[in-house]
Each structure stands twice: as C-alpha cells, then as structure tokens.
Amino acid sequence: MAVGPDNRPELASVSGVRLGTAAAGFKDPDREDLLLVALAPGSRTAAVFTRNRLRAAPVLVAEENLATAAPRALLVNSGNANAATGQPGMEVARESCRLVAEALEVDADTVLPFSTGVIGEPLPLEPFDGALPVCVSRLREEPEAWWAAVEAIGTTDTRLKGASRTLEVAGTPVHITGIAKGSGMIHPNMATMLAFVAMDAPVADEPLRVMLETAVAESFNRISVDGDTSTNDALTLSATGQAAMAPVDSVTDPRYNELAEAVTGVCRDLALAIVRDGEGATKLLTIRVSGAAADAEAEAVADRIARSPLVKTAAYASDPNWGRLLAAAGAGAPEDLDWSRVTLHLGEVCVVRGGVRADDYTEAAGQAAMAPEEVTVHLDLGRGRGSALRWTCDFSHEYVTINAEYRT
Amino acid sequence: MAVGPDNRPELASVSGVRLGTAAAGFKDPDREDLLLVALAPGSRTAAVFTRNRLRAAPVLVAEENLATAAPRALLVNSGNANAATGQPGMEVARESCRLVAEALEVDADTVLPFSTGVIGEPLPLEPFDGALPVCVSRLREEPEAWWAAVEAIGTTDTRLKGASRTLEVAGTPVHITGIAKGSGMIHPNMATMLAFVAMDAPVADEPLRVMLETAVAESFNRISVDGDTSTNDALTLSATGQAAMAPVDSVTDPRYNELAEAVTGVCRDLALAIVRDGEGATKLLTIRVSGAAADAEAEAVADRIARSPLVKTAAYASDPNWGRLLAAAGAGAPEDLDWSRVTLHLGEVCVVRGGVRADDYTEAAGQAAMAPEEVTVHLDLGRGRGSALRWTCDFSHEYVTINAEYRT
Incomplete structure (x- = not known):
C-alpha cells in the first residue's frame, strides 16, 4: 500500500x-x-x-x-x-x-x-x-x-x-x-x-x-x-x-x-x-503543533503524536479519536501547560476548544475530516509562537504483515 | 488474545x-x-x-x-x-x-x-x-x-x-x-x-x-x-x-x-x-539489559527495545530478527559503546558475540529460541554492572484490529 x-x-x-x-x-x-x-x-x-x-x-x-x-x-x-x-x-x-x-x-x-x-x-x-x-x-x-x-x-x-x-x-x-x-x-x-x-x-x-x-x-x-x-x-x-x-x-x-x-x-x-510509501501506509498525516513557548516544546509534542501507535491505528480506521491525540500530546507537553487554552483541529474541523470538546463539534464532522487519504492534525497550545511540523503515516494490518512476515 | x-x-x-x-x-x-x-x-x-x-x-x-x-x-x-x-x-x-x-x-x-x-x-x-x-x-x-x-x-x-x-x-x-x-x-x-x-x-x-x-x-x-x-x-x-x-x-x-x-x-x-493481557498479545517478552555503565544507561537501551514496533512485529512472527534488536538498542545506547564487547542471547541461545553474529549461531537455533510464548532477550553491553528489566508483548494484527476498530 x-x-x-x-x-x-x-x-x-x-x-x-x-x-x-x-x-x-x-x-x-x-x-x-x-x-x-x-x-x-x-x-x-x-x-x-x-x-x-x-x-x-x-x-x-x-x-x-x-x-x-x-x-x-x-x-x-x-x-x-x-x-x-x-x-x-x-x-x-x-x-x-x-x-x-x-x-x-x-x-x-x-x-x-x-x-x-x-x-x-x-x-x-x-x-x-x-x-x-x-x-x-x-x-x-x-x-x-x-x-x-x-x-x-x-x-x-x-x-x-x-x-x-x-x-x-x-x-x-x-x-x-x-x-x-x-x-x-x-x-x-x-x-x-x-x-x-x-x-x-x-x-x-x-x-x-x-x-x-x-x-x-x-x-x-x-x-x-x-x-x-x-x-x-x-x-x-x-x-x-x-x-x-x-x-x-x-x-x-x-x-x-x-x-x-x-x-x-x-x-x-x-x-x-x-x-x-511508508510500510502498509493508507494515510498521510501532517501533524502541526503551534502556540508553544518555543519550537523545541512544539517538537516534543509533535513527536509524541507522530509516534503514537494509538493515534496511528485510529488514523488507519479514519477514526476522529481526539482523546488519543490529546493524550499523546500530554505525554510530551510541558508540565505547566494550561489545557484551557488548547485548540485542536482535524482538517478544518475544530474538535477541541479551551481544552474540552468544542460545543459545535459533531462526530459526523470529525469522521468526514478523517476520511481523506491526507489529513492535517493541528494542535495549538495557546501560549507562544513556537511551532513544529511532522509527517507520518498510519499503522495498518499491512504494516504488521510486512514486518512480521518479512523473513518468513 | x-x-x-x-x-x-x-x-x-x-x-x-x-x-x-x-x-x-x-x-x-x-x-x-x-x-x-x-x-x-x-x-x-x-x-x-x-x-x-x-x-x-x-x-x-x-x-x-x-x-x-x-x-x-x-x-x-x-x-x-x-x-x-x-x-x-x-x-x-x-x-x-x-x-x-x-x-x-x-x-x-x-x-x-x-x-x-x-x-x-x-x-x-x-x-x-x-x-x-x-x-x-x-x-x-x-x-x-x-x-x-x-x-x-x-x-x-x-x-x-x-x-x-x-x-x-x-x-x-x-x-x-x-x-x-x-x-x-x-x-x-x-x-x-x-x-x-x-x-x-x-x-x-x-x-x-x-x-x-x-x-x-x-x-x-x-x-x-x-x-x-x-x-x-x-x-x-x-x-x-x-x-x-x-x-x-x-x-x-x-x-x-x-x-x-x-x-x-x-x-x-x-x-x-x-x-x-496486552491488546492482541501472543507473546510475552522479557528484555534484560546488563553490563551497562549504570542502571540508567541500561534502562534507556531496554526502553528502546521494548518500544520498537520492528522488534515487536518480529516477535509476533517468532522471527529471531537480531538485527532489529541491535538497531533498537543502538537508538538508546551511549555514544561511546564498544560494540565489540556486546553479547546478545535469545533465551539460552547466544546470537551475537563481540558485536557480530556468533560463529556457532544458526537460524534454526534462533527460531527455536523465539518459538515459545514467553521469550527472554538478554543484551549485555560488556562495560559495567548497570542493568535493567522490561516486560513487553508483541505487536499483532489483532493489536491493529482492536485499536483501529475500537470505536467503529
């Protein structure tokens, strides 16, 4: 794939x-x-x-x-x-x-x-x-x-x-x-x-x-x-x-x-x-993190999102599983992050505003945003001008097949 | 599973x-x-x-x-x-x-x-x-x-x-x-x-x-x-x-x-x-790292091995893919590690000695070592008394299924 x-x-x-x-x-x-x-x-x-x-x-x-x-x-x-x-x-x-x-x-x-x-x-x-x-x-x-x-x-x-x-x-x-x-x-x-x-x-x-x-x-x-x-x-x-x-x-x-x-x-x-061409890839994810105190802070957060197997398997299913995105971000986020200033978009759809699910967010809108082959995830930390960008792909059954059966 | x-x-x-x-x-x-x-x-x-x-x-x-x-x-x-x-x-x-x-x-x-x-x-x-x-x-x-x-x-x-x-x-x-x-x-x-x-x-x-x-x-x-x-x-x-x-x-x-x-x-x-009971687990891997200069050094190496999707998918296939194990270790290893002192065992089988494939190692022996449901990987860095232990499981098709289809 x-x-x-x-x-x-x-x-x-x-x-x-x-x-x-x-x-x-x-x-x-x-x-x-x-x-x-x-x-x-x-x-x-x-x-x-x-x-x-x-x-x-x-x-x-x-x-x-x-x-x-x-x-x-x-x-x-x-x-x-x-x-x-x-x-x-x-x-x-x-x-x-x-x-x-x-x-x-x-x-x-x-x-x-x-x-x-x-x-x-x-x-x-x-x-x-x-x-x-x-x-x-x-x-x-x-x-x-x-x-x-x-x-x-x-x-x-x-x-x-x-x-x-x-x-x-x-x-x-x-x-x-x-x-x-x-x-x-x-x-x-x-x-x-x-x-x-x-x-x-x-x-x-x-x-x-x-x-x-x-x-x-x-x-x-x-x-x-x-x-x-x-x-x-x-x-x-x-x-x-x-x-x-x-x-x-x-x-x-x-x-x-x-x-x-x-x-x-x-x-x-x-x-x-x-x-x-990532092994087994069916989706290209662009991870943008902005509003960090410094670029390095944004990099740490973007890294955790881009590497998370839970984020990647959810992407494989086109699942707008924003809880996994926030939790992955939380693993790399600074200790003093004020979550009430955090915003998350999937494509053009605002999913999280003020750290909680946006009032006007619907699951249907989230699913539509995750449906394309190429999806942008944009997390804004709301505390500065630092930013980072990552490109990654999803984690599919095919990934496991390729890597498990590679030498057999 | x-x-x-x-x-x-x-x-x-x-x-x-x-x-x-x-x-x-x-x-x-x-x-x-x-x-x-x-x-x-x-x-x-x-x-x-x-x-x-x-x-x-x-x-x-x-x-x-x-x-x-x-x-x-x-x-x-x-x-x-x-x-x-x-x-x-x-x-x-x-x-x-x-x-x-x-x-x-x-x-x-x-x-x-x-x-x-x-x-x-x-x-x-x-x-x-x-x-x-x-x-x-x-x-x-x-x-x-x-x-x-x-x-x-x-x-x-x-x-x-x-x-x-x-x-x-x-x-x-x-x-x-x-x-x-x-x-x-x-x-x-x-x-x-x-x-x-x-x-x-x-x-x-x-x-x-x-x-x-x-x-x-x-x-x-x-x-x-x-x-x-x-x-x-x-x-x-x-x-x-x-x-x-x-x-x-x-x-x-x-x-x-x-x-x-x-x-x-x-x-x-x-x-x-x-x-x-890890999601989709079919194998329990015990990762032992010894011979490090300090425990923290061993922890860093064990961490990389335990988290590597390439190690985990190989384990799923019972594949003695020791190259992936060494490469994952290399991602967390100290800069001045002398690889010519490194030893790797899969179960009782010595796979790597002096940083290269052991003379008496055979693929058949490696496959036999990886076959059981519970496998111990033991990497010795040959430079001190620091050690670390990790338990992890493999990455299977079922893992992707569970996490991709979880909300659908």
Missing part, C-alpha cells in the same frame, strides 16, 4: 553527475543492486548520517573519508547493510572504495560507500569486483540514469522516489535532482533510508553544509514511520560547480537563499515520498 | 478493606461499573499517578485530597475517564467524593476518585447518586468482593487481574491483596491502567510511600504495551493496620523488608498480568 497516486516526476540531469548501475548479486542475482555516482572534479559534498549508535561500516568509512577529501564518487549497494559486521565489514567498505578509486583514477578517500539491506550478514567483496566495471562503463548524465539509480538503491520500496527543481539563479539555469530509498523512516533490516541530492551550481563547503542541515531539518527530520532509527541512514548533497556562475561562498551571498529553498524543496519531496 | 493460561489466583481478604460494586450505567446499563472501597479508620494510603501532562480530573482531585487527609474510601468508575472535561469534570469528581462522604459519614477529602474509560465525554453525576447506596449496602471483606471489584473496574481487559500474598511477619499473619485493570500500559480511550493494593499490616506514611515507589519501580514501571502514557493511570497502596502488630514506622524496621518484598511481589504479578 501507499498513499496517493504513483507520481513519477521528470528528473533533470545535473551537469557533472554521472550514474551507472549493475547487477552484482548481493541478494537477488537478477536485480540491479549496485550504483556508482561519479562527481566532476571540483565538486563539493556535504552529508548527514544516522544518529543511531550502532553505525554501519560504510557510515564510519564515509565519515572518515569526508573529513579528509572532497568526494569524487558515491558507491551504493542494496541487499546488505554491512552493519554489525565488525572489523571485516570495515575492510570490505574500505576495499570497495579502493576498487572504485582504481577504476576512476581518483584517490580512495574520495569515494564514499553506502549500504542498505540486511543487518549482520557479512558483505562479500567479490560482487563489487565483478560489477564495478559494468557500472563504470554505463556512467551517464541522462535523467534515465537517475531513475535506474533509484531502482538500484531500493529494497522494499513500492514507489520510486525522485525529485527535481530547475531554476534561474542570477540569470544562470541551475538543476537540482535528488533520489531516495526507504519505506519507513527506518527499517534496520531491509530498508534503511538513503538519499542523494546533487546540483550543478558551485557552492563552497560551509554554505553547502548549512544548506544541507536546513533542508534536513525541514524534510527528513520531520518524518516518522515507526519511530525506530537505523544503522545506515545517510543523505548527501553535492554541488558540482558545472553551472556557469561564480561560486556561492557564503550564506550571505544573495543567491544562497534561492538555492537553499530549491534544495529544501527537493528534500521535502523525497521525504514526503518516503512517508507516502 | 492473551499470553498464557487464564490463571485466577486465590485472593485473600484484607482486614479493614471492604468492597462494594454496582451497575451505575456509565456506558453499558447492564454492567457493574462502579466500585467503592471502604478503608478502616487508621488506614494509611500512598499513591502514584500518571506522568502524562493531560491529567484527568479524578487524578487532580485524588492528589489534592491525599495531601490533606488519610483516605477512608476509594471510588472507581469505568466507562468514562473524566479526562479533558475541564472545570465541570473537576466538579463532578469532587461531588462524587461528597456523596461517598455522606454515605460513609467521613470527610469528603478522605475520598479518592478514580475513573477509566473514554476521554473527553462529560461524566454525569446522577449515576453516582443512584448507584452509591447499592455499593454501600454490598460492602464486604470476602475474597469474592475483590473479584467483583476487578470486574467493575475492567474495560477492554480480557483477563481479570488479581494477586495476593499471605505471610507471617514476626509471628503475625499479614494479608496483601491487589487488583488491577489495563490491557496495555496505556489506553487513553478505554483502558487506562488502575491498580489498588491493600494490606492489613500497620505501616506509617513515609515507609508506605517508599514501599510503593520501590514496588512500582520493579513492576509497573517495567512494563510497556504500546509506549503511550495515559491521562488516568493510578496505583494506591493502603495499609489498614488491622493486623495485630506494632506499626512499622520506618524503612529500617526489621519487618519492613518482608512486607516490601511481598508488596513488590503482588505488584509484579499484576504488572505481568497486564502485559500478558
């Missing part, structure tokens, strides 16, 4: 980014499961990784390499997460980078490895050896290469996730394209979240880092499928510098905001695509 | 505790749904309440009254939680105490009100008025009265939950009996957790409070069904002082430990009964 139509937007080529895929046979011999992304000389790349303390070998190696050199290649395999694999896993991650380095004639520390798939299974090196030449021979910039890349990094995804923006920045066309995999915020065994975004505009390291962090805060850090966090999550943002413009060297550059907004847009599209 | 046989242990009368029930018609007219517990003069009572910030009116009134007088009566209704009901809800909670006070000829602030059921629905006062005389006329000490009380406080429970201990303390027989309701740690709409424990031994306020807190830490605070917290949770521990012994005035009294252990035993029985 998934929420909404299976939109597959047009993807734009990003000058300086070439992508090649191959079937290496990590899990299923007939499936493309290896992706090589080559970045033009002069490219800059920023990245964020999972905060889970069990960090997969590729995450550790990618961080290590990022700290020493500007990346020239990204290497992504699906089917095996190379997590909880100890020192042998580290060696395979490093060796796979060396194989790419030889093939592309770049330094090994300019290659970043990424893996997704089953945890704890040793990742063999041989498949890289055999399939990398195929990836290299197929490297190309065309939009189709991006879609092939999405297919290669996917695991349990039922939808392919890509997004683009093309804009003019001070008269120069800029292309931004991103791809992602994941059908839950986290699926430690088979569907950890990976996303790769690139643009041809030249952006220096520091503004690129800020741009990525802003985009993540407003996209991937706002989504939750099951509240778990993974061993392999990673997101990169590359700027190839191939667009004909002077480099954006600082966040105060007047062109920075235009680029940052477009990058955030691409990330938001990808993040929403992940929630829409 | 529920885990294990439907054991209904024998309950002991507690001298000084009389219980009476009636059908007040809060939700279903044909069901006993009101419980009055009368405590003998001289009784002492300690209590703990939900930490959710959305506190139901009876919780607020009970706390208020506890602070001013030694309770002489507990009044419990099911079918309506009197939560998110504003000032009118507070007035009904207070008025219901006044009605009890008149009937029993005690002060109104010696009555503690408790409610469980649907949130946000105004709680009417009239049903108390009509049904309280019936409760009073039926007040009695017999074990059957305790079982009738369990039935009256239950909502979606599929098992009745009661436990007793009888022991000799310095030559005097002491009786401890407790009852509980709840089929999830928390069910904000219809099954918030309530428990009432009483003993005839005389214990002063301060040691009674410590006894309760210790017992809660080793019982109710160790269970989780769905990670939500409720608006109405409450647990009381009363000591009627009817047993023929001098009062236990301090925790250093040599009799204190015997009593405390028995009270903890009763609370543990009740807490385990709640997890076994």
Whole structure:
C-alpha cells in the first residue's frame, strides 16, 4: 500500500553527475543492486548520517573519508547493510572504495560507500569486483540514469522516489535532482533510508553544509514511520560547480537563499515520498503543533503524536479519536501547560476548544475530516509562537504483515 | 488474545478493606461499573499517578485530597475517564467524593476518585447518586468482593487481574491483596491502567510511600504495551493496620523488608498480568539489559527495545530478527559503546558475540529460541554492572484490529 497516486516526476540531469548501475548479486542475482555516482572534479559534498549508535561500516568509512577529501564518487549497494559486521565489514567498505578509486583514477578517500539491506550478514567483496566495471562503463548524465539509480538503491520500496527543481539563479539555469530509498523512516533490516541530492551550481563547503542541515531539518527530520532509527541512514548533497556562475561562498551571498529553498524543496519531496510509501501506509498525516513557548516544546509534542501507535491505528480506521491525540500530546507537553487554552483541529474541523470538546463539534464532522487519504492534525497550545511540523503515516494490518512476515 | 493460561489466583481478604460494586450505567446499563472501597479508620494510603501532562480530573482531585487527609474510601468508575472535561469534570469528581462522604459519614477529602474509560465525554453525576447506596449496602471483606471489584473496574481487559500474598511477619499473619485493570500500559480511550493494593499490616506514611515507589519501580514501571502514557493511570497502596502488630514506622524496621518484598511481589504479578493481557498479545517478552555503565544507561537501551514496533512485529512472527534488536538498542545506547564487547542471547541461545553474529549461531537455533510464548532477550553491553528489566508483548494484527476498530 501507499498513499496517493504513483507520481513519477521528470528528473533533470545535473551537469557533472554521472550514474551507472549493475547487477552484482548481493541478494537477488537478477536485480540491479549496485550504483556508482561519479562527481566532476571540483565538486563539493556535504552529508548527514544516522544518529543511531550502532553505525554501519560504510557510515564510519564515509565519515572518515569526508573529513579528509572532497568526494569524487558515491558507491551504493542494496541487499546488505554491512552493519554489525565488525572489523571485516570495515575492510570490505574500505576495499570497495579502493576498487572504485582504481577504476576512476581518483584517490580512495574520495569515494564514499553506502549500504542498505540486511543487518549482520557479512558483505562479500567479490560482487563489487565483478560489477564495478559494468557500472563504470554505463556512467551517464541522462535523467534515465537517475531513475535506474533509484531502482538500484531500493529494497522494499513500492514507489520510486525522485525529485527535481530547475531554476534561474542570477540569470544562470541551475538543476537540482535528488533520489531516495526507504519505506519507513527506518527499517534496520531491509530498508534503511538513503538519499542523494546533487546540483550543478558551485557552492563552497560551509554554505553547502548549512544548506544541507536546513533542508534536513525541514524534510527528513520531520518524518516518522515507526519511530525506530537505523544503522545506515545517510543523505548527501553535492554541488558540482558545472553551472556557469561564480561560486556561492557564503550564506550571505544573495543567491544562497534561492538555492537553499530549491534544495529544501527537493528534500521535502523525497521525504514526503518516503512517508507516502511508508510500510502498509493508507494515510498521510501532517501533524502541526503551534502556540508553544518555543519550537523545541512544539517538537516534543509533535513527536509524541507522530509516534503514537494509538493515534496511528485510529488514523488507519479514519477514526476522529481526539482523546488519543490529546493524550499523546500530554505525554510530551510541558508540565505547566494550561489545557484551557488548547485548540485542536482535524482538517478544518475544530474538535477541541479551551481544552474540552468544542460545543459545535459533531462526530459526523470529525469522521468526514478523517476520511481523506491526507489529513492535517493541528494542535495549538495557546501560549507562544513556537511551532513544529511532522509527517507520518498510519499503522495498518499491512504494516504488521510486512514486518512480521518479512523473513518468513 | 492473551499470553498464557487464564490463571485466577486465590485472593485473600484484607482486614479493614471492604468492597462494594454496582451497575451505575456509565456506558453499558447492564454492567457493574462502579466500585467503592471502604478503608478502616487508621488506614494509611500512598499513591502514584500518571506522568502524562493531560491529567484527568479524578487524578487532580485524588492528589489534592491525599495531601490533606488519610483516605477512608476509594471510588472507581469505568466507562468514562473524566479526562479533558475541564472545570465541570473537576466538579463532578469532587461531588462524587461528597456523596461517598455522606454515605460513609467521613470527610469528603478522605475520598479518592478514580475513573477509566473514554476521554473527553462529560461524566454525569446522577449515576453516582443512584448507584452509591447499592455499593454501600454490598460492602464486604470476602475474597469474592475483590473479584467483583476487578470486574467493575475492567474495560477492554480480557483477563481479570488479581494477586495476593499471605505471610507471617514476626509471628503475625499479614494479608496483601491487589487488583488491577489495563490491557496495555496505556489506553487513553478505554483502558487506562488502575491498580489498588491493600494490606492489613500497620505501616506509617513515609515507609508506605517508599514501599510503593520501590514496588512500582520493579513492576509497573517495567512494563510497556504500546509506549503511550495515559491521562488516568493510578496505583494506591493502603495499609489498614488491622493486623495485630506494632506499626512499622520506618524503612529500617526489621519487618519492613518482608512486607516490601511481598508488596513488590503482588505488584509484579499484576504488572505481568497486564502485559500478558496486552491488546492482541501472543507473546510475552522479557528484555534484560546488563553490563551497562549504570542502571540508567541500561534502562534507556531496554526502553528502546521494548518500544520498537520492528522488534515487536518480529516477535509476533517468532522471527529471531537480531538485527532489529541491535538497531533498537543502538537508538538508546551511549555514544561511546564498544560494540565489540556486546553479547546478545535469545533465551539460552547466544546470537551475537563481540558485536557480530556468533560463529556457532544458526537460524534454526534462533527460531527455536523465539518459538515459545514467553521469550527472554538478554543484551549485555560488556562495560559495567548497570542493568535493567522490561516486560513487553508483541505487536499483532489483532493489536491493529482492536485499536483501529475500537470505536467503529
């Protein structure tokens, strides 16, 4: 299941980014499961990784390499997460980078490895050896290469996730394209979240880092499928510098905001695509919390609502079960919250006013508000200007089926 | 569904505790749904309440009254939680105490009100008025009265939950009996957790409070069904002082430990009964985390494991999905954890040694370990003496059915 139509937007080529895929046979011999992304000389790349303390070998190696050199290649395999694999896993991650380095004639520390798939299974090196030449021979910039890349990094995804923006920045066309995999915020065994975004505009390291962090805060850090966090999550943002413009060297550059907004847009599209494809999802819930004393206060409340199994199962049934919403909010709310100032809306319908059921609320109105595939829940705490936003999906029978029967 | 046989242990009368029930018609007219517990003069009572910030009116009134007088009566209704009901809800909670006070000829602030059921629905006062005389006329000490009380406080429970201990303390027989309701740690709409424990031994306020807190830490605070917290949770521990012994005035009294252990035993029985009756539960999981630098560190890790939907759905399928267990642990683990010292057992089977899959581990052995209805997961962090224990249940299709179709 998934929420909404299976939109597959047009993807734009990003000058300086070439992508090649191959079937290496990590899990299923007939499936493309290896992706090589080559970045033009002069490219800059920023990245964020999972905060889970069990960090997969590729995450550790990618961080290590990022700290020493500007990346020239990204290497992504699906089917095996190379997590909880100890020192042998580290060696395979490093060796796979060396194989790419030889093939592309770049330094090994300019290659970043990424893996997704089953945890704890040793990742063999041989498949890289055999399939990398195929990836290299197929490297190309065309939009189709991006879609092939999405297919290669996917695991349990039922939808392919890509997004683009093309804009003019001070008269120069800029292309931004991103791809992602994941059908839950986290699926430690088979569907950890990976996303790769690139643009041809030249952006220096520091503004690129800020741009990525802003985009993540407003996209991937706002989504939750099951509240778990993974061993392999990673997101990169590359700027190839191939667009004909002077480099954006600082966040105060007047062109920075235009680029940052477009990058955030691409990330938001990808993040929403992940929630829409959430395991077993039949509904997309947008949780807005406003009127908090500070943003952090609103985040804590929104988090509890977005993670609550009781809220999510009620959403599955299109049940306007506002008692569960308030109780979930109460688990994250500040101690001194004055509930008599709290307002709750389901879509346009005011359900709670002054902390109690609104006089004009009817169950029928609540049911109508919960009926659509996409529902907004808006809780106002009535005490300040802090706010937060979360996107999540419902908890269905299908979710249990997928996760219970996954290995059986 | 529920885990294990439907054991209904024998309950002991507690001298000084009389219980009476009636059908007040809060939700279903044909069901006993009101419980009055009368405590003998001289009784002492300690209590703990939900930490959710959305506190139901009876919780607020009970706390208020506890602070001013030694309770002489507990009044419990099911079918309506009197939560998110504003000032009118507070007035009904207070008025219901006044009605009890008149009937029993005690002060109104010696009555503690408790409610469980649907949130946000105004709680009417009239049903108390009509049904309280019936409760009073039926007040009695017999074990059957305790079982009738369990039935009256239950909502979606599929098992009745009661436990007793009888022991000799310095030559005097002491009786401890407790009852509980709840089929999830928390069910904000219809099954918030309530428990009432009483003993005839005389214990002063301060040691009674410590006894309760210790017992809660080793019982109710160790269970989780769905990670939500409720608006109405409450647990009381009363000591009627009817047993023929001098009062236990301090925790250093040599009799204190015997009593405390028995009270903890009763609370543990009740807490385990709640997890076994967890909504849709087919498996009871005991999560042990050891080898942490401190207990708090172990608690954080155990919490993440016990709450993980991915762990719980895998358990439902009897799937030895140890990658999910490690990843859930990683979400709560300390940053400097040395994974190469981590060991994981499923039952007696060593699955992970030195942070990677144990050499002698086989999938067949893992499946055999996960097959029983009751499974112990033991994670050792290999860095200290801190430990923690959690009991939880699995996440089944039935869980989704119960919570999605609850109001439809």
